[in-house]
Amino acid sequence: MQAQDLTVRRGTEVLFKALSFTLHAGQLVWLRGSNGSGKTSLLRVLAGLSKPDSGQLRWNAEPLNQSEDYRAKLVYMGHANALKDDLTAMEALRFLTTVHGRACPQDRMEAALRRMGVFHRRKLPVRMLSQGQRRRVALARLVLEDRPGFWVLDEPFDALDDAGLTLVQELFRENVQRGGTVLFTSHIAVQPEGLPLTELRLQGMRA
Amino acid sequence: MNPMLALLARDLRLASRRPAEALLPVVFFVVAASLFPLGVGPEANTLKTIAPGIVWVCALLSSMLSLGSMYGSDYADGSLEQMLISSMSGFELAVAKCFAHWLMTGVPLLLVSPLLGLLFGLGWEAIGLLALGLLLGTPILSMMGGMGAALTLGLRNSAVLILLIVLPLCIPVLIFGAGAVSAAEAGLAPDGHFYLLGAMLLLTSLGAPVATAAALRISV
Amino acid sequence: MKNLPRLFYFAAPSRFYWLASKAVPWLYAIAAAFAVWGLYVGFFVAPTDATQGDSYRIIFIHVPAAWMSMVIYLAMAGWAAFGWAANARLASMMARALAPTGAAFTFLALWTGAFWGKPTWGAWWVWDARLTSELILLFLYLGFMALVEAIDDTRRADHAGALLAIVGAVNVPIIYFSVRWWNTLHQGSSISMTAAPKMAHAMVEAMLLMTVAFWAYAFAVVFRRCSAIVLERERGADWVQALARKEG
Numbered sequence: 001m002q003a004q005d006l007t008v009r010r011g012t013e014v015l016f017k018a019l020s021f022t023l024h025a026g027q028l029v030w031l032r033g034s035n036g037s038g039k040t041s042l043l044r045v046l047a048g049l050s051k052p053d054s055g056q057l058r059w060n061a062e063p064l065n066q067s068e069d070y071r072a073k074l075v076y077m078g079h080a081n082a083l084k085d086d087l088t089a090m091e092a093l094r095f096l097t098t099v100h101g102r103a104c105p106q107d108r109m110e111a112a113l114r115r116m117g118v119f120h121r122r123k124l125p126v127r128m129l130s131q132g133q134r135r136r137v138a139l140a141r142l143v144l145e146d147r148p149g150f151w152v153l154d155e156p157f158d159a160l161d162d163a164g165l166t167l168v169q170e171l172f173r174e175n176v177q178r179g180g181t182v183l184f185t186s187h188i189a190v191q192p193e194g195l196p197l198t199e200l201r202l203q204g205m206r207a
Numbered sequence: 208m209n210p211m212l213a214l215l216a217r218d219l220r221l222a223s224r225r226p227a228e229a230l231l232p233v234v235f236f237v238v239a240a241s242l243f244p245l246g247v248g249p250e251a252n253t254l255k256t257i258a259p260g261i262v263w264v265c266a267l268l269s270s271m272l273s274l275g276s277m278y279g280s281d282y283a284d285g286s287l288e289q290m291l292i293s294s295m296s297g298f299e300l301a302v303a304k305c306f307a308h309w310l311m312t313g314v315p316l317l318l319v320s321p322l323l324g325l326l327f328g329l330g331w332e333a334i335g336l337l338a339l340g341l342l343l344g345t346p347i348l349s350m351m352g353g354m355g356a357a358l359t360l361g362l363r364n365s366a367v368l369i370l371l372i373v374l375p376l377c378i379p380v381l382i383f384g385a386g387a388v389s390a391a392e393a394g395l396a397p398d399g400h401f402y403l404l405g406a407m408l409l410l411t412s413l414g415a416p417v418a419t420a421a422a423l424r425i426s427v
Numbered sequence: 428m429k430n431l432p433r434l435f436y437f438a439a440p441s442r443f444y445w446l447a448s449k450a451v452p453w454l455y456a457i458a459a460a461f462a463v464w465g466l467y468v469g470f471f472v473a474p475t476d477a478t479q480g481d482s483y484r485i486i487f488i489h490v491p492a493a494w495m496s497m498v499i500y501l502a503m504a505g506w507a508a509f510g511w512a513a514n515a516r517l518a519s520m521m522a523r524a525l526a527p528t529g530a531a532f533t534f535l536a537l538w539t540g541a542f543w544g545k546p547t548w549g550a551w552w553v554w555d556a557r558l559t560s561e562l563i564l565l566f567l568y569l570g571f572m573a574l575v576e577a578i579d580d581t582r583r584a585d586h587a588g589a590l591l592a593i594v595g596a597v598n599v600p601i602i603y604f605s606v607r608w609w610n611t612l613h614q615g616s617s618i619s620m621t622a623a624p625k626m627a628h629a630m631v632e633a634m635l636l637m638t639v640a641f642w643a644y645a646f647a648v649v650f651r652r653c654s655a656i657v658l659e660r661e662r663g664a665d666w667v668q669a670l671a672r673k674e675g
Contacts, residue, residue, distance in 0.1 A: 009582070048292055049427055076292055080285025086224045087217070098213040101294040354594070358587050362577050371573055372591060375566040376598050379605035386609055403605070418594055425586040 001046075001150065001181070006055035008041050015041055016202055019055070025148065028176050028195055029183045033202030039185045040079065042202065043154050046183070047076035059150075073150045073180075075100075079158070081138040085127035089118060089137045092126055096141055104144055112143035116167065131159040142171045148180035157186050165190070210295040211303040218307040228276075233315045236269040240323050251328050258327035259337060259388035263381050265323075266316050266341060270348040271373060273312050274356040275366050277304055278423070282360050291427060297420025305346070305353045305416065313345030333388050336397055340384035343404040347380050350415035357422035380407060440517050440657045441666045447650040454647035458640050465636030473629040482546040487630075489539035491638040492532045495645055496564060497599075499529035503571070504596040507589035517653075519585035520660065522592065523575055524653035528645055530568035537561055556607035563602050567595040581660065 001023040008015045015038030023029060033039050044050050046057070048065065056063065059070040083092040090109065097103055104112075113119045116136040121129055129137065135158060142151070151172075157165055169192040172182045176195060183200075191197070208216075222229040243261050244254055281287035290300055320341055324334035355373035359365040387400035437443045469487035476483045503525040510519030540558060541551045552558065571591055578584035661667050 047288075049288055071294070074292065076289075078285050078288055080283075080288075082285040082289045084217070084221060084280070084284065084286060086221050091217075091220070095213060095217050096289060098208050099210045099290055099293040099295065101210065103208060358574060358591060359577070364577065368573055368577055371566070372570040375563045375570060375602070376594065378563060379598075379601055382605050382609040399608075403608075407601075414594075414597070418590060422587065422590055425583055425590065 002056075002058040002061075003046075004056045004058075006042075006045070006057070007053040008038055008045055008050075009053045014053070019202070021200060023181055023183065025179045025181055026176055027181050027198055028172055028192065029181070029198045029200050030190065031183060031185045031200050031202070037202040039202060040154055043076070043152050043183070043185065044078075046152050047074065047078075049076075070150070073147070074152065075141065075145060075149045076152045077138060077141070077156060078154050081134050083126045083134055083138060086125055088123050088125055089113065089129065089133075090122040093137060093140055096138075097144060100141075102141075102144060108144060109140075112140040113137070115143050116140045117163070132161060132164065135159045136164060139168060139171070142168075142175075145175065148178045149175060150180065151175060151182040151184070153182065153184040155186060156184055157188050157190070169195075210293060211299045214290070214295070214300070214303040215307050218304070219310065222307075222311050229311055230315070232269040232272045232312045233319055235272055236265050236316055236319060237323065239268065240265040241326065244327070254327045255329060255392070256389075258324065258329050259333075259385040260381075261327070262320060262323050262337060263340075263344075263385040266320070266345065267348060267374065267377060267381060268370075269316060270312055270345065271352055271355075271370050272366075273308065274352040274369050274373075277308055277353060277356045278360055279356070279365075282427070287423070288427060291423060297423055298416045300423070301353055301357070301416035301419035305349045305419075308353065309346050309349040313341075313349055317341045317345060329388075333392060336388045336391050337384075339401065340387050340404060343401065343408050344380045344384045347404075347408055347411045348377055350411050350419075351376050354415050354419045354422055357419045357426060360423075360426040380404065383407075438515060438517055440520075440661050441664070443517055444654050444657050447654045451647050451650050451654075454643050454650065458643035458647060461636050461640035461643060465633050465640055468629055468636060469633035473633055474627050480546075482543065485539050485543045487633045487637050489536055489543055490634055491641045492539060493536040493561065494638060495641050496529055496533035496536050496561065499525050499532060499645065500564060500568070500592075500599070501596065503529055504589075504592035507585070507592045511586045511589035516585075516660070517657070519589070520656045521649070521653050522585075522588065524649045524656055526568055526572050526575070527652070528648050530565060530572065532641070532645070533561060533565040533568060537565065554610065556603065556610040559606045559610070560599070560603045563606075564599065567599075571595070 003022070004020050006019040007017045008019075019042075031039050031042065041050070045052050046064075058064065059067040062069070064070055082096060083089075084095075087095065090113070093109055093113065094103075097109070110119060110122070113122050116139060118129070118133050118136045118140070121133055126134060126137070135156075139156065145151075156168055160168065165188070169190060172184075173192060173195050175182055240261055243257070247253060247257065278287060281290065291297065295303075317338060320338055321334045324337055329337070351373050352369065355369040356365075358372065359368045362368060383400045383404050387397035387404075390400060391397045437446050465487065469484055473484070473487075475481055503522045506518045506525065507522035509515060510517075510522060537558070540561070544553065545551050571588055574591055575584045575588040578587060658667060658670075
C-alpha cells in the first residue's frame with residue numbers, strides 16, 4: 001500500500017496535506033493523532049468510501065480503485081458495527097460475510113462466535129446485546145478470515161474488556177503472521193507480545 | 208448466496224419483524240384516498256371521474272412515505288458503508304433495495320387498489336386498468352424514490368425533501384397511469400398509455416439505479 | 428495556474444471575482460438600455476394585434492422570460508455537471524448562483540402568462556401543456572435549491588445538486604411530451620399558446636431586444652450572486668482576507 005501526497009478535506013476544512021507513506025505485508029500499524037486530525041477520514045479514504053482531494057493511492061503499484069486484488073484483500077470495519085438491531089447475531093454475521101463474498105458454512109460461523117465469546121447469545125436480536133457483545137459479533141468477521149488480508153479498522157478495541165483486547169490482538173497476530181497487514185486506530189495503548197508495532201502519526205496538517 | 212439476494216432476503220426479514228411499520232404506507236393509502244369523498248361530496252359520477260387521479264396521487268404519496276427508511280437505517284448503523292465496499296456494485300445494491308421497497312410497498316398498494324376502486328364506484332374493467340397501470344408504475348416510483356432517498360441521506364427534513372425532489376419527476380407516471388383509466392372510461396383505447404408507461408419503466412430501470420449508486424457515493 | 432489554456436483563466440475564484448466586479452456595472456447598463464428600447468418598441472411601435480388587441484403586449488416580457496427559464500436550467504445543469512465531473516469548485520458555485528435567477532424567470536413567465544391568459548381565455552390558469560411543464564420546471568428549480576441548501580457539507584451539496592439537475596434535465600423533455608399528450612387527450616384545452624406565426628416585424632424586434640435585455644440582466648445578477656458565493660466559500664483564502672482588510 002502506497003500513499004503519495006494525500007490531501008483530504010472534510011467540508012471546507014483541510015485535514016491533512018501531502019501525506020505520504022508506504023505499508024508492507026506483515027506490518028502492524030497503529031494510526032495515531034489527536035481528535036480531529038483526520039484518522040477516520042484517512043481510513044475511509046483507504047477503504048474507498050471517499051476520495052482524497054488530491055494525491056494517489058496504490059496497491060502493488062496499481063491505482064487503488066482499479067485493483068481487484070485490493071478489493072479481495074480489504075477488510076474494513078468502521079466505528080459503527082454494521083449490525084441490524086432486529087437481526088439475530090448469527091443472521092447479522094451471516095449477512096456481512098455473504099455480502100463480502102466470504103460466505104461460510106454454519107459450523108465455521110458458530111466456531112467464530114464461540115471464539116469471540118458470544119456463542120451463547122447468537123440467537124438473540126442484536127439490540128439485546130451489550131455494546132461490547134455487539135463489537136465482538138462484528139469482530140467475528142476477522143476470525144473467519146483465513147487469507148492474509150489488509151485490515152483497516154477504526155477503533156476496534158472500543159467497548160471491549162481486557163479479555164476482548166487480548167483476543168483481538170491475537171487475531172491481529174494471526175493475520176500478520178500469515179502475511180497480512182493491519183492498520184488500526186485506538187485510544188488505548190496496545191502492546192502485542194512479540195509483534196513489532198509501527199506508529200503512523202497524523203499531526204494536524206503534517207504527516 | 209448472491210449478495211443481492213442476501214440483501215433482498217435480509218430486508219424482507221427485517222420488515223417481517225416489524226409488520227406494523229411495514230404496513231403503514233398501505234394504511235395511509237386507504238385512509239388518504241377515503242378522505243376525498245368526504246371532502247368532495249358523495250356524488251357518484253364525480254367520484255367515478257376523479258377516482259383514477261386520486262388513487263394514483265395517494266399511491267405516489269404512500270410510496271414516498273417509506274422511502275426515508277430505505278437507506279436511512281443502514282446509513283445510521285454502518286451497514287451501508289459495508290455494502291458499498293462489498294462485492295456488490297452500486298447498481299446491484301440500488302436494484303436490490305428498490306425491488307425490496309417495491310415488494311413491501313408497491314405490491315400491497317397494487318393489491319389494495321381494487322378495494323379503493325370499488326369504494327369510488329369504478330367498474331371492473333376500470334379497476335383492472337388501474338391495477339395494470341399501478342403494476343407498471345409502482346416500480347418506477349420505487350426507483351425514482353430510491354434515487355431521492357440516496358440523495359437526501361441523513362438530512363434533517365428528508366421526508367419532505369424527497370417529496371419535493373421526486374414528485375416532479377414522477378408526474379409523467381401519474382399522467383399516464385390515471386389517464387389510461389380516464390381514457391377507457393371516455394371510450395378511447397388506453398393502449399398508448401400503457402406502452403408509454405412500459406417505456407418509462409424500461410428507461411427508469413436502466414437509469415435510476417445508476418443515478419442512485421452515484422448518489423449513494425456522494426452522500427456517504 | 429499551471430499550464431491551462433487561456434479558456435480556463437477565469438476558473439480561479441479570485442480571477443472570476445475580479446472579472447465579475449468589472450463586468451457587472453456594464454451588464455446592468457446594457458440590460459437597462461435594451462429593456463428601455465425593447466419596451467418602447469413593444470408598447471409603442473408594434474401594432475395592435477388583430478385578434479387580441481393590446482393585451483398581447485405582455486408577451487414581450489412573457490416569452491423572453493420563458494426562454495430564459497429554460498436556458499438557465501440547461502446552463503445550471505451543465506455547470507453543475509462540469510463541477511462534479513472535473514471537481515471544479517467555481518463551476519458548482521455558478522450552478523448555485525444560476526438557480527434562483529432561473530426560478531425567478533420561471534415564476535415571471537408563469538405570472539405574466541396568467542395576465543395574458545385572463546383577457547385572452549377568460550381564465551387565470553389553464554392546464555395547457557406549456558403552462559403545466561413550466562410549472563413543473565419551477566418545482567425542479569425549487570427542488571434543486573432546497574436540496575443544495577439542506578446539505579451542510581458543501582462538496583456533497585454541490586455533487587448531489589449536480590446529479591439532481593442532470594436527472595431533471597433528462598426529464599424535462601419527457602415531462603413536456605407527457606403533458607402535451609395528456610392535454611391533447613383531455614380536450615377541453617383552449618387556444619394554442621403559440622404566438623401568431625406571422626408576426627409583425629416590430630413584434631419580433633421587440634421580443635429580441637427584450638431577450639438581450641434579460642440575458643444581460645441574468646448575467647449581471649448571476650455574476651453578483653456568484654461573487655458573493657465565492658467570497659463566502661473562499662473566506663479562508665489570502666486574497667479574500669486582503670480584500671476584507673482593504674474594505675476596512
